[in-house]
Amino acid sequence: MLRKKHLLILAITMIVFTGCNDDFLENAPTNAIAAADALSSPENMDLLLNGLHRQMYAQSPLPGTESSRSGQSHFIPSFDAMGGGMIHSSPGNGWMRSDAQWLIHTNASSTTVDNQWYERYHFIGTANAIINKVAEGGSTITPALNNILGQAHAYRAWAYHQLIITFAKGYIIGNPSSDLGVPLVLDSGAPFDSAPRSSVEAVYSQIEKDLDQAITYFQDASSPDNKSNLSINMAYGVKSRVALSKGDWQTASDAAVAAREGFPLLDESDWLSGFNTIDLSEVIWGGHVIDTETNYFQSYFYYICSTFNGSQNRTNPKIINKEVYDNIPATDYRKKAWLPLAPNTNSSASNGQGGSSDSDPNYDNDDDFWDAWSDIISTYGMTTGHNTHPYMSMKFLQKNPGTIDPDDVIYMRSSEMVLNEAEAQAMLNNISDAQDALALLGEARDSAFDKTIYDTQDKLMEEIKFQRQVELWGEGFSFHDHIRWDDALDHTTSGASEVLYGAGFMQDKPSVNDDWIWKIPQSEIDSNEFISEAEQN
Template sequence: MIRNKILLLLAISMVVFVGCSEDYLETTPTDSISEEDALSSTENMDLVLNGLHRMMYAQNVLEGAESSRSGESYFIPSFDAIGGNTIHSSPGNGWMTSDLKWTTHTNASSTTNFNLWFQRYHFVETANTIINKVAVSDFVETEDLNKVLGQSYAYRAWAYLKLVSTFSKGYIIGTPSTDPGVPVLTEAGAPYEGGPRGTVEAVYTQMESDIDAAITYLKNGSAADNNSNISLNAAYGIKARIALSKGDWATAAESAALAREGYPILTEAQWLTGFNSADSDILPEVIWGGTVIDTETNYYQSYFYFIAFSFNGSLNRSNPKIISKELYDRLPATDYRTQGWLPLAPNTNSAASNDQGGSYETDPNYDNKADFDAAWEDIIETYGATTGHNTHPYMNVKFKPKNPGSIDPDDVIYMRSSEMVLIEAEAKAMLNDIPGAQDALNILGSARDSAFDKTAFTSQNSLMDEIKWQRRVELWGEGFSYHDNIRWDEGIDQTNSGASSTLYQAGFIQAKPSVNDDWIFKIPQREIDANPYMTDADQN
């Protein structure tokens, strides 16, 4: 791998930010913690895992990586930008414009590719270190040790799923027995030489073994401390995602149902609060999410900086994110999710990419200045934005900061039960279990739309059409569209979405993944240069 230092020690250095064991930190300075000390007890290994919990959302502290691509805070919105579901209304300050244009993930020298690869292999390396240390030691089995091992196996499975589904051809649309995957590394320690790519099938074999081990340990482990930890439910959710991505429909349906047990669907009032908390007492659907520590925020590299209208950053003030007109216009009036976007928001930005911004004279929705200005003022007041924030038709207000108009941190949601319901519905539809798919879909549909009628979908095709639409609306902005398009083998066509072909360029229209290898991220050139098992011939 690219790594030349003991990355475990970098994870340990993050413990100081988490503050989980004041006594330990006072007696053992973080710049002198040895690997032996860090792995000497269950409590210390739990501290190492806390470093991973924080790295899921926090500014990157790994040597050689960039803080500008900070874990899931960046990659969740990035995958939806590349996948075409979260539409940018203008270039803004330039953040993610190369993602939209498809000039980032197709570039082997890009920071995005490097950070995605480097961070995920850091998760693998840290998990390996814990797993292998326990295997050769005489630790007494306890519920706390099982929790540590369960999370380590789950993190390794999660990291490999992110890697193989991004840097390799999709399992369903490819030939996994021969398609090149990513290096499968299960050993820990120097010299970190990396390994060959192997096959996609080999990576899936490892992931499935890991997530099954995680579930076994977590069943016998102590309860998760909070939703930042990987719980048994979250492990089932990871298993459901793995199975869905390879077309193992029966396992996907079963695992998704287990993952959402105890996590009821949001009510209308809860859905409209803004998706800014990972606390399931506030948002009961949240199975797994990052609880952001107020004193160690990402600020302008936070998730809400990239997605929330009233976050007070230049990207938001000049570039409210919008939903596709085709998606939104299909929402019936009886569906309360219509309130998550504002189709008639005035186009106040003179630099808007659709060339209709700046005044009532260019905005076709308004014919006088008084109404145009009043509509903008009402949105600013209602959603707590500043007078420097622009608005745009179909703009997102699904995501609302707890303290709008500020740069205060908010939590990052990684998994919730609506996703699991939709996995179950899709898997059963693909099994041609029409009644089962209808019933699963009804769990979400009837909760969101008072007039939802599951019996309207009587065939696999009609069910899949509805499930795809529901995923794109319900999970809008939550990072799924890139991988969904690969699984469904669907390309991108923004012609009727409201996106600008001038802004999006190559990302405006892309052929489906089965015939278009540009969907596959380029392996970082720095990895190919440093890994003795890889050459330029291994590049995607």
């Protein structure tokens, strides 16, 4: 892609292709096979896709990027740190502090901006190679090949959507026909030409075309091997996300219904089990993390999970917005996933209340203070080096707590699709349909949920926003939700520290504040003859 469009070739020549057996697929870096073989058969194309599945989470940096920003494992919590969904309780060891402070995505030379751009274009380049190779002819169309083509088109759509909602003005709040989007690159192979920035509308049109093609291919395809593989449900899920971000409400609703078919909502036991496996019933798409390709101290659970044995979590347990938590009804079992009265044991806590019962307003003596800490440590399997903090999260729990062992990463759940449907119907002002959709989730989580309370569009949207903040906490949606809703960022009542958060403590709404748009990497502008400095965001 563009400056690094050669990434595909470099990635697939890193080691010699050794075979297609099950042992190889489970243990070898499958984004690294001989270039001459990479597109020679459906089996080898499938290996390329396996490389992308692993790239979603693994510490396998592409040329020109850094392992410290590895795939969605990094960007899911990064987007929630910037969007205010996941709050840092202290400076910790520095990881994602600049994200929360709004210093990283506004810096065109930052590693985070660079990796988000070039990793997504790596996915696009790999998808292009597969799609264009089959288009040359000579391949026998089989259910297996349809599966490969469906995944390639779905990956390309997903990657372009990630780029366009991040590096361009939001479709709903902008002028999509004229606003600058990202370069549309659909070719593969030499001479690896660069491209200008296409309009937001043109990029969305390509995304929609790819999703429709993916769904068509999946309809006559073999079944996915597992939830790491892209599927027709995943394609419908992305279609719903795309339509929601565009304001195409009916499509968003219809696609959400199709996406969640066959993926029933979790019960209380499973919801509170830690979100550490893609085997949960409502997981539509996720990464099955294997030991040989995890990224340990750069993994998703390292950033998000209070029990992970890393300095990021021992010193900086992540907390929920306290105003959001306090509004969760006592009859809603999700209230158990955060600990509002956890003692503030970190003397470096950013609210200035950490270290002992003398400073923590929830405790009046050290015995109760440290007994409460001990109970949490023993209950959840943390180490004695872990600090606790009021409103800390226990939504994400390791299978083997207190270790650095890998756990799965979830990218899409059916509960998100229920909320997509509810929002779309609310925006269509179909009050009854929106109430019914909202009740699917509300009644599953809260024994006293009453859908009839939400009898206007405004009331429905207020509740849908609240439900997304609770249900999808830590799953990477808050930054882009703010853009879609044109909501300002205000941490005044969240529990975040203004001293720690700096510029990220308060930001005006996206329609009047271009800092919501990420900077184009400076390296791209410097090397792409079609993008000038004047076209920087």
